[in-house]
Amino acid sequence: MPDISLTTVLVLCAAALAAGWIDAVVGGGLLLLPAMLLGLPAGTSAAYALGTNKAVAIVGTTGAAVTYARKAPVDVRLAVRIGLAALAGSTAGAFVAAGLSTEVLKPVVMVVLLAVGVFVIVRPAFGTAPATTPVSGRRVLAAIGLAGLGIGFYDGLIGPGTGTFLVLALTALLHLDLVTASATAKIVNCCTNAGALATFAWKGTVFWELAALMAVFNLAGGMVGARTALKKGSGFVRVVLLTVVFALVANLAYEQWLA
Numbered sequence: 573m574p575d576i577s578l579t580t581v582l583v584l585c586a587a588a589l590a591a592g593w594i595d596a597v598v599g600g601g602l603l604l605l606p607a608m609l610l611g612l613p614a615g616t617s618a619a620y621a622l623g624t625n626k627a628v629a630i631v632g633t634t635g636a637a638v639t640y641a642r643k644a645p646v647d648v649r650l651a652v653r654i655g656l657a658a659l660a661g662s663t664a665g666a667f668v669a670a671g672l673s674t675e676v677l678k679p680v681v682m683v684v685l686l687a688v689g690v691f692v693i694v695r696p697a698f699g700t701a702p703a704t705t706p707v708s709g710r711r712v713l714a715a716i717g718l719a720g721l722g723i724g725f726y727d728g729l730i731g732p733g734t735g736t737f738l739v740l741a742l743t744a745l746l747h748l749d750l751v752t753a754s755a756t757a758k759i760v761n762c763c764t765n766a767g768a769l770a771t772f773a774w775k776g777t778v779f780w781e782l783a784a785l786m787a788v789f790n791l792a793g794g795m796v797g798a799r800t801a802l803k804k805g806s807g808f809v810r811v812v813l814l815t816v817v818f819a820l821v822a823n824l825a826y827e828q829w830l831a
Contacts, residue, residue: 574613574620574779581785584611588628588786592793595629596636597801598754598813599735599761604629604790612779620779623772627783630765632794637762639798640755650712651756654742655763657720658727662764665728666771682824685733688740689817692810700749700806707746715745719760727764733820735761739813750809751801758798 587607594603608621640646719741727734738757742748748756772778801809 574616574782576611576613576782580611581782584608584782585786585789587611588632588790589793591629592632592636592790592795593797593800594793594812594816595632595735595761596639596754596758596794596797598739598750598809598816599733599737599757617777619772619775619777623769623775623777624779624783624786626765626769626772627778627780628786628790630762630769631787632790633758633761633765634794635791636794636798637755637758639795640758640802643802644752644755646752646755646759648759650715651759652763654716654720654756655760657716658724658760659763659767661721661724661726662728662767665725666768668725668729679828682821682828685736685817685821685824688736689814689821692740692814692817696810700810711745711747715742718745724764728768733817734764736813736816736820750806750813754801754809755798 584607587603591604591607605621605625608625609618612621612624641648719738723734723737723741726737735757738760739750739753742753742756743750746753746756769778
Protein backbone atom coordinates (compact mmCIF):
# COMPACT_ATOMS: atom_id res chain seq x y z
CA MET A 573 0.00 0.00 0.00
CA PRO A 574 1.52 3.37 -0.98
CA ASP A 575 1.93 6.03 1.69
CA ILE A 576 -1.11 8.24 0.97
CA SER A 577 -3.52 10.04 3.26
CA LEU A 578 -6.94 8.73 4.29
CA THR A 579 -8.57 11.67 2.48
CA THR A 580 -6.83 10.71 -0.76
CA VAL A 581 -7.89 7.08 -0.34
CA LEU A 582 -11.52 8.18 0.12
CA VAL A 583 -11.32 10.39 -2.97
CA LEU A 584 -9.87 7.51 -5.00
CA CYS A 585 -12.67 5.22 -3.79
CA ALA A 586 -15.27 7.82 -4.79
CA ALA A 587 -13.62 8.10 -8.21
CA ALA A 588 -13.71 4.30 -8.55
CA LEU A 589 -17.43 4.28 -7.73
CA ALA A 590 -18.24 6.97 -10.31
CA ALA A 591 -15.96 5.43 -12.94
CA GLY A 592 -17.63 2.05 -12.49
CA TRP A 593 -21.05 3.60 -13.17
CA ILE A 594 -19.92 5.55 -16.25
CA ASP A 595 -17.97 2.66 -17.74
CA ALA A 596 -20.87 0.25 -17.23
CA VAL A 597 -23.30 2.52 -19.07
CA VAL A 598 -21.17 3.47 -22.06
CA GLY A 599 -17.43 3.19 -21.36
CA GLY A 600 -15.05 6.12 -21.56
CA GLY A 601 -12.12 5.59 -19.20
CA LEU A 602 -11.99 9.29 -18.32
CA LEU A 603 -12.04 9.25 -14.55
CA LEU A 604 -10.20 6.42 -12.85
CA LEU A 605 -6.70 6.60 -14.39
CA PRO A 606 -6.35 10.41 -14.04
CA ALA A 607 -7.47 10.06 -10.40
CA MET A 608 -4.81 7.40 -9.85
CA LEU A 609 -2.11 9.54 -11.44
CA LEU A 610 -3.03 12.48 -9.22
CA GLY A 611 -3.60 10.50 -6.02
CA LEU A 612 -0.44 8.39 -5.87
CA PRO A 613 2.63 9.92 -4.19
CA ALA A 614 4.85 12.19 -6.27
CA GLY A 615 7.59 10.27 -8.02
CA THR A 616 5.58 7.03 -8.26
CA SER A 617 6.10 5.36 -11.63
CA ALA A 618 3.16 5.70 -14.00
CA ALA A 619 3.32 1.93 -14.45
CA TYR A 620 1.93 1.51 -10.92
CA ALA A 621 -1.00 3.80 -11.74
CA LEU A 622 -1.69 1.83 -14.92
CA GLY A 623 -1.37 -1.55 -13.23
CA THR A 624 -3.47 -0.64 -10.19
CA ASN A 625 -6.04 0.97 -12.49
CA LYS A 626 -6.43 -2.29 -14.43
CA ALA A 627 -6.73 -4.32 -11.22
CA VAL A 628 -9.60 -2.05 -10.13
CA ALA A 629 -11.29 -1.74 -13.51
CA ILE A 630 -11.44 -5.45 -14.25
CA VAL A 631 -13.57 -6.03 -11.15
CA GLY A 632 -16.12 -3.36 -12.04
CA THR A 633 -16.18 -4.43 -15.68
CA THR A 634 -16.75 -8.05 -14.71
CA GLY A 635 -19.56 -7.11 -12.33
CA ALA A 636 -21.23 -5.02 -15.04
CA ALA A 637 -20.79 -7.81 -17.61
CA VAL A 638 -22.41 -10.38 -15.31
CA THR A 639 -25.30 -8.03 -14.54
CA TYR A 640 -25.88 -7.36 -18.23
CA ALA A 641 -25.56 -11.02 -19.24
CA ARG A 642 -28.30 -12.01 -16.81
CA LYS A 643 -30.86 -9.53 -18.14
CA ALA A 644 -29.83 -8.36 -21.61
CA PRO A 645 -29.95 -10.47 -24.80
CA VAL A 646 -26.18 -10.81 -25.10
CA ASP A 647 -24.51 -13.32 -27.42
CA VAL A 648 -21.80 -14.31 -24.94
CA ARG A 649 -19.98 -16.63 -27.36
CA LEU A 650 -19.67 -13.88 -29.98
CA ALA A 651 -18.61 -11.37 -27.32
CA VAL A 652 -15.82 -13.69 -26.14
CA ARG A 653 -14.64 -14.23 -29.74
CA ILE A 654 -14.41 -10.46 -30.21
CA GLY A 655 -12.76 -10.19 -26.80
CA LEU A 656 -10.03 -12.68 -27.66
CA ALA A 657 -9.31 -10.74 -30.86
CA ALA A 658 -9.20 -7.54 -28.80
CA LEU A 659 -6.75 -9.19 -26.40
CA ALA A 660 -4.42 -9.96 -29.30
CA GLY A 661 -4.89 -6.46 -30.70
CA SER A 662 -4.16 -4.72 -27.40
CA THR A 663 -0.99 -6.77 -26.94
CA ALA A 664 0.22 -5.71 -30.37
CA GLY A 665 -0.72 -2.10 -29.67
CA ALA A 666 1.24 -2.10 -26.43
CA PHE A 667 4.37 -3.28 -28.25
CA VAL A 668 3.97 -0.58 -30.94
CA ALA A 669 3.33 2.09 -28.29
CA ALA A 670 6.83 1.57 -26.93
CA GLY A 671 8.33 3.10 -30.07
CA LEU A 672 5.61 5.53 -31.21
CA SER A 673 4.62 8.96 -29.97
CA THR A 674 0.90 8.82 -29.20
CA GLU A 675 0.80 12.64 -29.34
CA VAL A 676 0.65 12.31 -33.12
CA LEU A 677 -2.47 10.18 -32.93
CA LYS A 678 -4.47 12.16 -30.37
CA PRO A 679 -5.69 14.83 -32.86
CA VAL A 680 -6.88 12.02 -35.15
CA VAL A 681 -8.80 10.44 -32.28
CA MET A 682 -10.39 13.82 -31.46
CA VAL A 683 -11.60 14.26 -35.04
CA VAL A 684 -13.05 10.74 -35.07
CA LEU A 685 -14.82 11.31 -31.75
CA LEU A 686 -16.29 14.62 -32.94
CA ALA A 687 -17.52 12.93 -36.11
CA VAL A 688 -19.09 10.20 -34.00
CA GLY A 689 -20.81 12.77 -31.78
CA VAL A 690 -22.25 14.62 -34.77
CA PHE A 691 -23.41 11.33 -36.31
CA VAL A 692 -25.24 10.29 -33.14
CA ILE A 693 -26.87 13.72 -32.90
CA VAL A 694 -28.13 13.78 -36.51
CA ARG A 695 -29.22 10.13 -36.37
CA PRO A 696 -31.46 10.02 -33.29
CA ALA A 697 -32.65 6.51 -34.18
CA PHE A 698 -29.11 5.10 -34.05
CA GLY A 699 -28.99 2.24 -31.55
CA THR A 700 -32.57 2.67 -30.34
CA ALA A 701 -33.75 -0.74 -31.55
CA PRO A 702 -32.07 -4.03 -32.48
CA ALA A 703 -32.14 -5.45 -35.98
CA THR A 704 -35.13 -7.64 -36.85
CA THR A 705 -33.13 -9.86 -39.23
CA PRO A 706 -30.12 -12.10 -38.47
CA VAL A 707 -26.69 -10.50 -38.78
CA SER A 708 -24.63 -11.81 -41.69
CA GLY A 709 -21.39 -13.70 -41.29
CA ARG A 710 -19.54 -10.83 -42.96
CA ARG A 711 -20.72 -8.41 -40.29
CA VAL A 712 -19.65 -10.82 -37.56
CA LEU A 713 -16.17 -11.08 -39.09
CA ALA A 714 -16.06 -7.29 -39.45
CA ALA A 715 -16.95 -6.94 -35.77
CA ILE A 716 -14.18 -9.35 -34.79
CA GLY A 717 -11.71 -7.47 -36.99
CA LEU A 718 -12.70 -3.87 -36.20
CA ALA A 719 -14.17 -4.04 -32.69
CA GLY A 720 -11.75 -6.80 -31.67
CA LEU A 721 -8.38 -6.42 -33.33
CA GLY A 722 -8.72 -2.76 -34.36
CA ILE A 723 -10.09 -1.22 -31.18
CA GLY A 724 -8.06 -3.65 -29.08
CA PHE A 725 -4.94 -2.37 -30.85
CA TYR A 726 -6.01 1.21 -30.09
CA ASP A 727 -6.54 0.27 -26.43
CA GLY A 728 -2.97 -0.98 -26.18
CA LEU A 729 -1.63 2.02 -28.08
CA ILE A 730 -3.50 4.93 -26.44
CA GLY A 731 -6.59 3.80 -24.51
CA PRO A 732 -9.02 6.69 -23.80
CA GLY A 733 -12.49 6.06 -25.20
CA THR A 734 -12.00 2.34 -25.88
CA GLY A 735 -15.32 1.38 -24.30
CA THR A 736 -17.13 4.13 -26.19
CA PHE A 737 -15.61 3.05 -29.51
CA LEU A 738 -16.61 -0.55 -28.78
CA VAL A 739 -20.23 0.43 -28.12
CA LEU A 740 -20.41 2.44 -31.33
CA ALA A 741 -18.72 -0.21 -33.47
CA LEU A 742 -20.89 -3.03 -32.13
CA THR A 743 -24.04 -0.97 -32.62
CA ALA A 744 -23.14 -0.12 -36.22
CA LEU A 745 -21.73 -3.49 -37.30
CA LEU A 746 -24.05 -5.91 -35.52
CA HIS A 747 -27.17 -3.70 -35.52
CA LEU A 748 -27.43 -3.93 -31.74
CA ASP A 749 -29.36 -1.49 -29.62
CA LEU A 750 -27.14 0.62 -27.37
CA VAL A 751 -27.95 -1.33 -24.21
CA THR A 752 -27.00 -4.68 -25.78
CA ALA A 753 -23.92 -3.09 -27.35
CA SER A 754 -22.86 -1.80 -23.90
CA ALA A 755 -23.38 -5.27 -22.45
CA THR A 756 -21.30 -6.90 -25.20
CA ALA A 757 -18.57 -4.26 -24.82
CA LYS A 758 -18.22 -5.11 -21.13
CA ILE A 759 -17.44 -8.75 -21.95
CA VAL A 760 -14.87 -7.63 -24.53
CA ASN A 761 -13.35 -5.26 -21.97
CA CYS A 762 -13.03 -8.10 -19.48
CA CYS A 763 -10.77 -9.91 -21.96
CA THR A 764 -8.56 -6.90 -22.68
CA ASN A 765 -8.31 -5.94 -19.00
CA ALA A 766 -7.32 -9.48 -18.05
CA GLY A 767 -4.46 -9.50 -20.54
CA ALA A 768 -3.21 -6.07 -19.46
CA LEU A 769 -3.47 -6.93 -15.76
CA ALA A 770 -1.50 -10.14 -16.28
CA THR A 771 1.30 -8.11 -17.85
CA PHE A 772 1.36 -5.52 -15.05
CA ALA A 773 1.18 -8.21 -12.37
CA TRP A 774 4.10 -10.06 -13.96
CA LYS A 775 6.10 -6.81 -13.88
CA GLY A 776 5.12 -6.25 -10.22
CA THR A 777 3.56 -2.82 -10.85
CA VAL A 778 0.25 -3.22 -8.99
CA PHE A 779 -0.60 -1.85 -5.53
CA TRP A 780 -2.81 -4.79 -4.62
CA GLU A 781 -4.07 -3.51 -1.24
CA LEU A 782 -5.21 -0.17 -2.70
CA ALA A 783 -6.64 -1.93 -5.75
CA ALA A 784 -8.68 -4.31 -3.58
CA LEU A 785 -10.23 -1.44 -1.63
CA MET A 786 -11.04 0.63 -4.71
CA ALA A 787 -12.32 -2.44 -6.56
CA VAL A 788 -15.18 -2.82 -4.05
CA PHE A 789 -16.43 0.66 -4.97
CA ASN A 790 -15.81 0.14 -8.68
CA LEU A 791 -17.78 -3.11 -8.56
CA ALA A 792 -20.71 -1.37 -6.88
CA GLY A 793 -20.62 1.43 -9.45
CA GLY A 794 -20.42 -1.01 -12.34
CA MET A 795 -23.37 -3.11 -11.19
CA VAL A 796 -25.52 -0.05 -10.47
CA GLY A 797 -24.57 1.45 -13.84
CA ALA A 798 -25.55 -1.73 -15.68
CA ARG A 799 -28.90 -1.85 -13.87
CA THR A 800 -29.48 1.84 -14.67
CA ALA A 801 -28.82 1.28 -18.37
CA LEU A 802 -31.10 -1.76 -18.43
CA LYS A 803 -33.87 0.17 -16.65
CA LYS A 804 -33.59 3.47 -18.54
CA GLY A 805 -33.05 1.98 -22.00
CA SER A 806 -31.23 3.08 -25.13
CA GLY A 807 -32.42 6.69 -25.01
CA PHE A 808 -30.67 7.21 -21.69
CA VAL A 809 -27.52 5.44 -22.90
CA ARG A 810 -27.52 7.74 -25.96
CA VAL A 811 -27.44 10.84 -23.74
CA VAL A 812 -24.60 9.43 -21.62
CA LEU A 813 -22.78 8.38 -24.78
CA LEU A 814 -22.84 11.91 -26.20
CA THR A 815 -21.73 13.36 -22.86
CA VAL A 816 -18.77 10.97 -22.66
CA VAL A 817 -17.79 11.52 -26.32
CA PHE A 818 -17.51 15.29 -25.93
CA ALA A 819 -15.84 14.94 -22.52
CA LEU A 820 -13.24 12.67 -24.10
CA VAL A 821 -12.60 15.23 -26.84
CA ALA A 822 -12.15 17.98 -24.23
CA ASN A 823 -9.82 15.78 -22.16
CA LEU A 824 -7.67 14.82 -25.16
CA ALA A 825 -7.52 18.45 -26.34
CA TYR A 826 -6.37 19.55 -22.90
CA GLU A 827 -3.66 16.87 -22.80
CA GLN A 828 -2.55 17.73 -26.33
CA TRP A 829 -2.31 21.52 -26.15
CA LEU A 830 -2.72 22.80 -22.59
CA ALA A 831 -1.19 20.31 -20.15
